Amino acid sequence: MSQIKIYKSKKWSSFFVAIAVLISCIAMQRQAKRVIFFGDSITQAGVKGNGYINQLKKAVDSTKFQLIGAGIGGNKVYDLYLRLEEDVLNKKPDLVFIYVGINDVWHKLGARTGTDYDKYLKFYQALINKIQAKGSKVVLCTPTVIGEKKEGTNEVDADLNKYAAGVRDLAAKNNLPLCDLRKAFMDYEAANNTEDQEKGVLTTDKVHLNDVGNKLVADTMLPFIK
Known part of the structure; x- marks a missing residue:
């Protein structure tokens, strides 16, 4: 017994x-703090292979941070606004990175379905307002590149610089952290693109990131995850 x-x-x-x-x-x-990366195809690819979100997952303590990608190819700022509730707010994030603007500028070419500057800022501000209303923190990211040649010589550099400046202004106006990806990319290109290539240094096709570009995004975002 x-x-x-x-x-x-x-x-x-x-x-x-x-x-x-x-x-x-x-x-x-x-x-664990829930961090959502909200964006377009660059963010959609961020959870694949050596994408920037996957690289960030390796760099942070998984018991402290849960990283979630919420990117959809072709999205512009108003697309993000339309799916904000379902893809972001319903997941109750602690922190949201907003990384959008490439398609808003790029799609002005050809089909001319881009987003006017004023509308871009209005929708961006609306995203900020709705995310903050739920108690989540926000990090604003400037759009990166459409072409890697010397600054000012790519077709839409002037527009990209204008939209990036708008994001910087929104960060200052709302007292929010700014992840200045465009500046990081411009600085890297100036130091490393010695042959003035239009692609291949940080991107595969002038827009979408190669492994080096993904690493640069991850390294630039990492200090904001805390």
Whole structure:
């Protein structure tokens, strides 16, 4: 009988240990800050291979931060506004990176379906307002590049600089942190694109990021994840 009691005691001890471990894991998940990256195809690719979100996942403590990509190819700022509730707010994030603007400028070419500057800023401000109303923190990101040649010589550099300046102004106006990706890219290109290539240094096609470009985005964003 004593052996049976010992066996049952050990069995129950193992059960309670398992329960304690499970509760601990759930508690850690709840304590982990939820960070959402909200954007277009660059962010959509960020969760694949050496994408910038995957690189960030390797750089942060997974017990402290849960990183989630919410990017859809072709999206502009108003697309983000339309899906904000479902893809971001319903997930109750602690922190949201807004990284949008490339398509708003790029799509002015050809089909001319881009976003006028004033509308870009209005929708961007509306995103900020709705995210903050839910108690989430926001980091604003400037759009990166459409072409990697010397600054001022790519077709839409003037527009990109204008839209990036608008994001900087929104960050200052709302007292929000600014992740100045465009400046980081311009500085990198100035130092490393010695042959004045239009692609291949940080991008595969003048817009979408190669491994080096993804690393630069990850390195620039990392200090804001805290």
